[in-house]
Amino acid sequence: MIVVMKRGATPEQIEHMIQRVEALGLKAHPIQGTERTVIAAIGEKRDEHRTSLESGPGVDEVVPILAPYKVASREVKPEPTVIRAGSLAVGNSHVGMIAGPCSVESLEQTMATARAVKKAGATALRGGAFKPRTSPYSFQGLKEEGLKILAAAREETGLAVVTEVVAPSDVELVADYADVLQIGARNMQNYPLLEAVGEVDRAVLLKRGPSATIDELLLAAEYILNAGNPNVMLCERGIRTFEAHTRFTLPLATVPYLHERTHLPVLVDPSHGTGHTALVAPMAYAAIAAGADGLIVEVHPDPESAKSDGYQSLTFDQFAQMMAQCHRIAAAVGRKIAANEAADIQA
Amino acid sequence: MIVVMKRGATPEQIEHMIQRVEALGLKAHPIQGTERTVIAAIGEKRDEHRTSLESGPGVDEVVPILAPYKVASREVKPEPTVIRAGSLAVGNSHVGMIAGPCSVESLEQTMATARAVKKAGATALRGGAFKPRTSPYSFQGLKEEGLKILAAAREETGLAVVTEVVAPSDVELVADYADVLQIGARNMQNYPLLEAVGEVDRAVLLKRGPSATIDELLLAAEYILNAGNPNVMLCERGIRTFEAHTRFTLPLATVPYLHERTHLPVLVDPSHGTGHTALVAPMAYAAIAAGADGLIVEVHPDPESAKSDGYQSLTFDQFAQMMAQCHRIAAAVGRKIAANEAADIQA
Amino acid sequence: MIVVMKRGATPEQIEHMIQRVEALGLKAHPIQGTERTVIAAIGEKRDEHRTSLESGPGVDEVVPILAPYKVASREVKPEPTVIRAGSLAVGNSHVGMIAGPCSVESLEQTMATARAVKKAGATALRGGAFKPRTSPYSFQGLKEEGLKILAAAREETGLAVVTEVVAPSDVELVADYADVLQIGARNMQNYPLLEAVGEVDRAVLLKRGPSATIDELLLAAEYILNAGNPNVMLCERGIRTFEAHTRFTLPLATVPYLHERTHLPVLVDPSHGTGHTALVAPMAYAAIAAGADGLIVEVHPDPESAKSDGYQSLTFDQFAQMMAQCHRIAAAVGRKIAANEAADIQA
């Protein structure tokens, strides 16, 4: 990293900081500019020491040079990671399509949706059994009953099950039923939860928090990777900005930027990312054109009666139309939306 | 609009507000809820009166119902507007491709770029002669000399010229040379400038300010439309958010959202919207997939030596590759990047 | 709430929505405006039904009228809540001052800090034993060992202990040692954790998440209140914006705005809210002037050697100077920074 001294820093302060850098086991390389002195600190592993150096006397700022994440970095593993979980495959040439209701509400609703999205070409089923809701007075999910319904839907359709887990103590239970454990945006920095999903043998879909930087997202992934689970897929689902005409602002440049920095697959959630049914399909098309490795989309038999997120859910017909267009765009950019060939998927 | 009274509002305060609403020439329609009273104000043209009602006694907030813009609204003119300016056509089925250097630096640089982008399929030439620069110490453009160079490039290539104007007193001069007058993001709410371009017979490309809401963008367009110029194309070029890995955050949901609200064409600028060469093409693809009516892209013969914006400029080769992919995506979504057929474009 | 129909909504769509509203047990009150129809839905408890109505045919948007929180609302309990926890009192005329190190690093560091902040006038001690860190490679806290050190510091100084808890399974353990359980910004929407602290007999300091709206903060408080714990103090600690010269943007208007909406005490964290030692004291002064019920401030014997947050920690001298000024400002606005008189605090 680079320690930038203030313009008026004294020789004593500069010498002090050189000694501080060397006391950290780094090599200090001072450079005297025309207006200021900077000290390059060489040999660092990562920027753990930045925080303490920044409060040194005469220091203006400390500029990190290395990315703070390691295992997630493309510098460490240049080739893209492909993740397979039942019928789902994402990464490299594989584009996954995860679709289903926001909440599992009943066996009928879930089975009907699973059949419809399977028929339209989805490669996995989403559905919430444990629902983190902003208000304590909202529907909180069917919990284990919901997991059983999802498993029944997989049984019939062959679709891999993607579902959220919200507490470390639930991880084992959810892993018993699900193919992919979803960490929601609100829990992106819930470290005990990240460590817990890092210890089970299930792929993880990690959603970006609405105010998380890319470094923070990759460090959250690093918690899971570091705990021993290499199968982490990242998901852009929109950030909080001043824009109020959409529920969140969906920044698709995240997709190619993450592809430069990490080998992990990058998915996009156009449902939460927009919050309006009419905007879901255009942003799904845009995400695939930008190179996304998969989508996760909310679909409901009757959005008007949904217990959550009805305003951003697609009907079966809308989803089928969207899929047709998605195939054309994927082909235009040289990719393919297809189920994991290795999986034993029933017709 | 709806006047929402506070929970503890007195009958006198409610009566006062009913009279205030009626004094504005509106019909007051009070509704007593279980916890609060709201007063619907009917007959309003637009929400000009919101501001004064909001300071009434016992008022909690005033909720607008109607959009504040009129002429730009799709409710007023349902069919999409097509704008033609020389070789450029945007809107409805027409997708325009405006490309060229950030700044006009020399005749050679501009001519070389114009030829290269024409050959690759661009339908108009961009280039800055009057440059609004954040620092007074940066290159400020060649001014009229730059306009002459752009006109020479049009002469040879047939490409329509799109260039920025930054002061009301320059509008006539720039209009003498340009086919399309660009209003930059910093000037989106420079009302004397909007009125000035509203009075000339040239199409206008209006860029969204980095913190402008959609309503503010459409009201800025309304200034131009209201001054008599119907040929306004809107351009999303990125907003200011907490994201620092890109220069701005490019929110492509703006494209379908604006298409719902306005009949005006919507373009996207993936160069300023990302600020990094490597991200320009993926976001160009995404923009077209999302339904953009055109793109405006920075291209330079040698980005490393550019006087401005080198870090986000494409080389000729990069632009040609991007165009090939753009054509495929446009076709996948049923659109076509093509020059205005009516224009007399030289080979 | 108000259901706003689109301009072109058909009589059938309007009739459909009236029936939908009434099926929810609400009274529908349609109002035909000059351009649109709106339907006021009367009798609702809160806006749980907003989501499903918004996907109705011909609906443009649904505007909530009532705040979504109940127990936290000033409408329900007009008088301000005073929370007392050992030496700490916050709310109404009581301004609390919580100070101490970011992390508990050792007995010596913590004892020295506790003595220094006590002497300077702090009314409680902060210190992290369980540290949620952005990187898995950073210092994660001394855990139970840290809690014991904090308890020892309370033993000697009489200062109430405020410390963070990050997992539901740790709540009982932390409650054994602490007077106030802190929920960090990253966990503001960690609902299992909110419910867990809602079930213990300890005051809770709930920090606003960096992208949380005021409604979301109050709904998070509502989870705790709803679980049976009435002693929740809110804490503004900065939001994520485009500003990069500070670690977060500290929006002090939150203080008077929350005082209008809720009876719960409102604290401010000027350390995380700025991220720079030099800015902590000015923002502490501003917070007290704006009416904050307390501050939480990072203090360290030697910020340069701190294991975390050194760049935003005050030295003992800086804290003592800040306190002197804080007393003057509190007096100027008619308030007083003082320990809980009921507490048995040793000299």
Add this chain to the structure above:
Amino acid sequence: MIVVMKRGATPEQIEHMIQRVEALGLKAHPIQGTERTVIAAIGEKRDEHRTSLESGPGVDEVVPILAPYKVASREVKPEPTVIRAGSLAVGNSHVGMIAGPCSVESLEQTMATARAVKKAGATALRGGAFKPRTSPYSFQGLKEEGLKILAAAREETGLAVVTEVVAPSDVELVADYADVLQIGARNMQNYPLLEAVGEVDRAVLLKRGPSATIDELLLAAEYILNAGNPNVMLCERGIRTFEAHTRFTLPLATVPYLHERTHLPVLVDPSHGTGHTALVAPMAYAAIAAGADGLIVEVHPDPESAKSDGYQSLTFDQFAQMMAQCHRIAAAVGRKIAANEAADIQA
């Protein structure tokens, strides 16, 4: 500045960049780290060259070291600038209080307000004659007629006149009547306007744009300073963030941060910064506590009937109460709200 090469940069790329740096007249100082090479570029004036270096082969990013502004910098002029304009004095120990209506609506309204704010202790009068309004259908100000009314109010009360100018062609006219020319937030980067006010002999109040960084604000000031006008006061008036309960988010840490970086006085506008009458006074107190050199506040005889900004205007009584409290807080932080003693102010 520091050129950071990518991890895999080749020796040829590194050599190329060393030559590029030296071709710019800078001294290249390459440092080989354990993972990457960085090149320190020494001798630069400012970072004008950053843009072109960033597109060099193998370059990851270019990190600026020096601030981009010069004349505004505290490094160049360490002592704070005091600006005096008629009855107004701001900077160093002088705290100014500018108050008056958003718009000049009539002679009566303006005279009444001027008298009331003078009596309550204001040191200058604000009022808009040229109003930049978001909608072309809103009241646009009385223009020269408004300027005459302001001059008449100064004649009677002795209060300096602060009023906005929105077009370069109006600068001379406005300067004929006003003591301080205000550049509104929308025009912060309207460079022809900045240059025009830089050429007249009137102090300038420059408002921060709602998405402007501190560097951008100081570079805007630099345009004015560079054109020859040294009397620039900066004004924080709120930024655009995701917060919707206030009109803007008012980040008061701007005040001490600017004081570190620049010698120019820093004012705060709590009216636009909050957008709600009830929040104006608390944020005025906070601003003074944070060290602001002045405030600019909207006051109206009857906010409910104001032609603009009624919802954020204070009544005469509210302003008088606010002033009393402001005096106490200013005293608590060792400052004084007082008129320019040198000015000839009538009783």
